[in-house]
Amino acid sequence: MRPVPAFFFVATAALAVESFALGQTTPAPPPVLTIDAGRVTARVSPTLYGLMTEEINYSYEGGLYGELIRNRIFRDDAREASHWSVVHDRNGIGAISLDESQPIPGTVLTKCVKLDASQASTGHRIGVANDGYWGIPVKPKTSYQASFYAKGDGSNSPLTVSVESNDGAKVFAKAQVPEINGQWRKYTTVLTTGDDVAPTASARFVISTEKPGRLWFNLVSLFPPTYNNRPNGNRMDIMQLLADMKPAFLRLPGGNFLEGDTVAERFPWKKTIGPLEQRPGHRGCWGYGASDGMGLLEFMEWCEDLGIQPVLAVYAGYSLKGEHVDPGAGLQPFVDDALDEIEYVTGGPSTKWGFERAKDGHPAPFRLAYVEIGNEDQFDRSHSYNRRFAQFYEAIKKKYPGLLCIATTCEKGIPWKPDVIDEHYYRNAWEMEGDATHYDAYDRKGPKVFVGEWATREGEPTTNLNAALGDAAWMTGMERNSDVVVLASYAPLFVNVNKGGMQWGSNLIGYDALNSYGSPSYYAQKMFNTYLGDSVISVTGVNIPTQAWQRPPAPKQVPTLFFVATRASGSGTIYLKVVNTAGFAQSVQFHLNGVRHVAPDGLSVVLTSAHPGDTNSITEPTKIMPVTSKISGLGTSFTHAFAPDSVNVLQLETQ
Numbered sequence: 001m002r003p004v005p006a007f008f009f010v011a012t013a014a015l016a017v018e019s020f021a022l023g024q025t026t027p028a029p030p031p032v033l034t035i036d037a038g039r040v041t042a043r044v045s046p047t048l049y050g051l052m053t054e055e056i057n058y059s060y061e062g063g064l065y066g067e068l069i070r071n072r073i074f075r076d077d078a079r080e081a082s083h084w085s086v087v088h089d090r091n092g093i094g095a096i097s098l099d100e101s102q103p104i105p106g107t108v109l110t111k112c113v114k115l116d117a118s119q120a121s122t123g124h125r126i127g128v129a130n131d132g133y134w135g136i137p138v139k140p141k142t143s144y145q146a147s148f149y150a151k152g153d154g155s156n157s158p159l160t161v162s163v164e165s166n167d168g169a170k171v172f173a174k175a176q177v178p179e180i181n182g183q184w185r186k187y188t189t190v191l192t193t194g195d196d197v198a199p200t201a202s203a204r205f206v207i208s209t210e211k212p213g214r215l216w217f218n219l220v221s222l223f224p225p226t227y228n229n230r231p232n233g234n235r236m237d238i239m240q241l242l243a244d245m246k247p248a249f250l251r252l253p254g255g256n257f258l259e260g261d262t263v264a265e266r267f268p269w270k271k272t273i274g275p276l277e278q279r280p281g282h283r284g285c286w287g288y289g290a291s292d293g294m295g296l297l298e299f300m301e302w303c304e305d306l307g308i309q310p311v312l313a314v315y316a317g318y319s320l321k322g323e324h325v326d327p328g329a330g331l332q333p334f335v336d337d338a339l340d341e342i343e344y345v346t347g348g349p350s351t352k353w354g355f356e357r358a359k360d361g362h363p364a365p366f367r368l369a370y371v372e373i374g375n376e377d378q379f380d381r382s383h384s385y386n387r388r389f390a391q392f393y394e395a396i397k398k399k400y401p402g403l404l405c406i407a408t409t410c411e412k413g414i415p416w417k418p419d420v421i422d423e424h425y426y427r428n429a430w431e432m433e434g435d436a437t438h439y440d441a442y443d444r445k446g447p448k449v450f451v452g453e454w455a456t457r458e459g460e461p462t463t464n465l466n467a468a469l470g471d472a473a474w475m476t477g478m479e480r481n482s483d484v485v486v487l488a489s490y491a492p493l494f495v496n497v498n499k500g501g502m503q504w505g506s507n508l509i510g511y512d513a514l515n516s517y518g519s520p521s522y523y524a525q526k527m528f529n530t531y532l533g534d535s536v537i538s539v540t541g542v543n544i545p546t547q548a549w550q551r552p553p554a555p556k557q558v559p560t561l562f563f564v565a566t567r568a569s570g571s572g573t574i575y576l577k578v579v580n581t582a583g584f585a586q587s588v589q590f591h592l593n594g595v596r597h598v599a600p601d602g603l604s605v606v607l608t609s610a611h612p613g614d615t616n617s618i619t620e621p622t623k624i625m626p627v628t629s630k631i632s633g634l635g636t637s638f639t640h641a642f643a644p645d646s647v648n649v650l651q652l653e654t655q
């Protein structure tokens, strides 16, 4: 949290009143904001606020991707079937082990789990259990789609599939599948919980038998209901949180996840498409494996479900641990791979990769406007990015002249001017607030800017109110300059809050197996995006109090009020955003020019809490939420008091 120095006010209404009473000083003049609705300073970029995603903090595995079974194809651990255990009731005796001698022909499913049920009989079952991603979420009146491949040694009775408590004492839902035979075959069934089931994540998924024998299982899957009922789809609650943000785009698939630790471990998009039986998964770069169930098509369908556009990042020959591919002939296969990827996304079904997409179930091409070439290539010590970028840029523009190319850095001498540059900012609240005017004097002749990753990093696993204040101050600057900043996306988007789920502190949305919630930063963004006009109008401030940020070598004075206003040209509605980072209320005088009339009644939306360190969590998911209320007494001049530590929107109806 931001340290608050003992005496940090240079001039504040509160301090001045007190001093005045003691007869020591004249009161500080109140802050005044003058809005000129007739002075449009920028058009608001229609793609300003979006989302950024990658596999980090169990974003898809145990997160957005609906799959509930962990290690479903037994590749997570070379030594054992991790997250799997043997279940034996009473006198049942059995064991499980990894088995590489039973591949499923024509698939990448080469490793499976073997169950040796040496002693089993009616009432004495033997089975395999999966503990999911920190539990299997059980909810009442819910149908789960279960599927798995199985084969037996010929002596097996019907199998029972169940979701049950971890000790097996309570069965929440179960189904039988017919007797299996000695050939691999896929089985599917539906498990439905009753109305009276209390939600819990203390549950496991079990496949069991009551007859001795040997059984093999692979690609074991369990899906809850998904958003828009998509097969292989996404968790409904998290998708709803995203939809509520009204984003314009999704940057995918990273981030570092695009790069991988090494060239060989980059995001292997061609192995993430097609049937799950053909997806081996890959290592990922955040300490755990990706099943790639969330593959390229699923990313696109995620965009489709939210009605937003993808910003597709293609691997550009640089990986996290410093490996790079030299520009020239060696890089060409990577360029070709990116062209294939773009064709998979945008090509008609008569193109090679458009045909593949159609085969995968989506004949209609997706709309794509932006392609990002690489990720954070400023870290490439070989300084090869200029030439790598040029090689990708030329090939992409040749085949897709309408696509806009985003560069991840802009080193001197870059042969082609990128359409857009991706800039990343991870900072504390002081730094965000101290730099909120960053883009005010930005070069308007250079490339446009994509703030592809940004966040005020305070509070974990999700951010606190103080971070939301820093975020909101920073957003006033991006919004004010959205002629230059055409896209912006916070990162990271997701975190699984269970122990071991987080690799990066300070995230936007938190969840466990059962529940999810938005951080104060989430709500600040939702406010900024919900209340947004199409034109930025001029706001000037005087008498803005400052506070001292104790930044070595010398303190820096940082304003305590941040503001931006946009207007919707059709309706004349003005959305005035004011962030009060002071720990006391501030009364601001407003003057509105350039309008004939301001309706006396309007709306106020306020995000605040008692302490800047306050936050939301799984147990208190809505502690900090925007509160909307009607306000009156508005006009071409009015005064409004902003709560301490608050993010505010005033909605004014004007003509």
Ligand code: AHR
Pocket (backbone or CB within 6 Å): 054, 056, 254, 255, 256, 257, 375, 376, 453, 491, 492, 504
């Ligand atoms: O958002 C976390 C990481 O930060 C991203 O993967 C990377 O691009 C940046 O360094």
